[in-house]
Amino acid sequence: MHGKKDQEHVRKGPWKTEEDEVLLHHVKKYGPRDWSSIRSKGLLQRTGKSCRLRWVNKLRPNLKNGCKFTIEEERIVIELQEQFGNKWAKIASYLPGRTDNDVKNFWxxxxxxxxxxxxxxxxxxxxxxxxxxxVSSHVPSYEVPYKFSSSSEGETSSKPQSYSLPCIENSDQVIKMVPLLDLKKSEQPCFDENYVEQELTPFDQSYKSTEYIGFPQIPELDTDFTFPMERVDEHNLFDVFGPLETSEFGMVPFFEPSESCKIDRFFDDFPEDMFDNIEPPSNFSKL
DNA sequence: AAGGTCTCCAACCGCATCTAC
DNA sequence: CGTAGATGCGGTTGGAGACCT
Structure with missing residues (x-):
């Protein structure tokens, strides 16, 4: 019908302040719904989808806009991604003030x-x-092709999760980074033997050995767990974490809770070549 | 200082699901 | 019950600014 004409009038791209104001006014009056009516009433030349997205991602109250993810938030995202897969909306629901888009972008x-x-x-x-x-580094002398995959199917079964983890591979070995909290206490790595056994996936089975290293994460402190510091030459690494406190998530207190925006990003505080210090395969493959 | 590269993030798109008729 | 429109979601893209050489 007049589809063509309608299309001509659809505005895209960055939102202007005036548009935001109109959208806010609409929401104030009718609530966050009837997005399409905004356009049909001629208030804005945006699609309903666009209006909804703008509201959800930028205009909604209590959003932590322009505020980097705190260490605690990063930890939660990592854990939940492992648990739910790429269910960003679901993960975001655990993070007040964060949108699925935020989580997605962060990830x-x-x-x-x-x-x-x-x-x-x-x-x-x-x-x-x-x-x-x-961090002066010992650089492994072998070529390590790397690959990532992020699964969205990790939601139901326990299997696929190993595919969603970052891993390094070479012809001899698979090195997987698993969140430390996911390891059973008995499996958690200790300094000497940073090694845990897990069921090999079919993908892994073609390899001679599989190494699981604790991905930079928050360990449970109620055990005699010790962070594999020897792996990292940065001995004041914990300085960035702040004092220990009880966390609202009933988990281990580890970081100063939300000094939110002030806290540096978790991974930014790690040397980028921290994994340089991972021993070459021959040293740690289980015999 | 300039140009190249990287990072972040806003916003789009297509598909899935929900809801009203 | 089927259909169309509305809404929700995840993947992707492109631009702006930061950073590096």
Whole structure:
């Protein structure tokens, strides 16, 4: 019908302040619904979808806009992603003030960062351009092709989760980074033997050995767990974590709770080539 | 200082699901 | 019960600014 004409009048791209005001006014009057009526009434030339998205992601009250993820939030996302897969809306529901888009963006940049990290650590020249962090490094002398996958199917079964974890592979071995909290206490890595056994996936079984290393995460402190510091040459690493306190999540207190925006990003505080110090395969593969 | 690269994030798209008629 | 429109969700993209050489 007049679809063509309608299309002509659909506005896209960045929102103007005036548009935001109109949208806010609409929500104030009618609540966060009837998005399509905004356009049909001629209030805005945006689609209902666009209006809803703008409201949900930017205009909703109590959003933590422009505020980086706190360490606690990062930890929660990592845990929940492991548990639910890429169910960003679900994960966001555990994080007040965060949207699915926030979580999604956080996760994808984290994935990219990790990919780069592993790539860097695998390259023989360790001359990473972005090295804010020092840490002289032992660079593994073997080439390590890396790969990531993020699964969205991890929701129901326990199987696929191993595919959603970052891992480094080479011809001899698979190195997986698993959140430490997911390991049973008896499985948690200790300093000497940073090694846990888990059921091998079919994918893994073609490899000679599989190494699970604790991914930078918050360990449970109520055990005699010790963080595998020897793996990292940064001995004041814990300085960035702040004092121990009880967390509202009933989990282990680890970080100063929400000094929110002030806290530096978790991974930013790790040397980018921290995995350079992972021993070459021959040293730790289980015999 | 300039140009290249990287990171972050807002917003779009397509598909799935829900709801009203 | 089927259909159309509305809404929700996850993946992806592109631009702006930060950072590096």
């Amino acid at each position: 994808s940049s984290r994935q990219k960062r990790l990919a780069r990290l592993l790539k860097t650590s695998s390259s023989t020249t360790s001359k990473s351009h972005k090295n804010k962090a020092k």
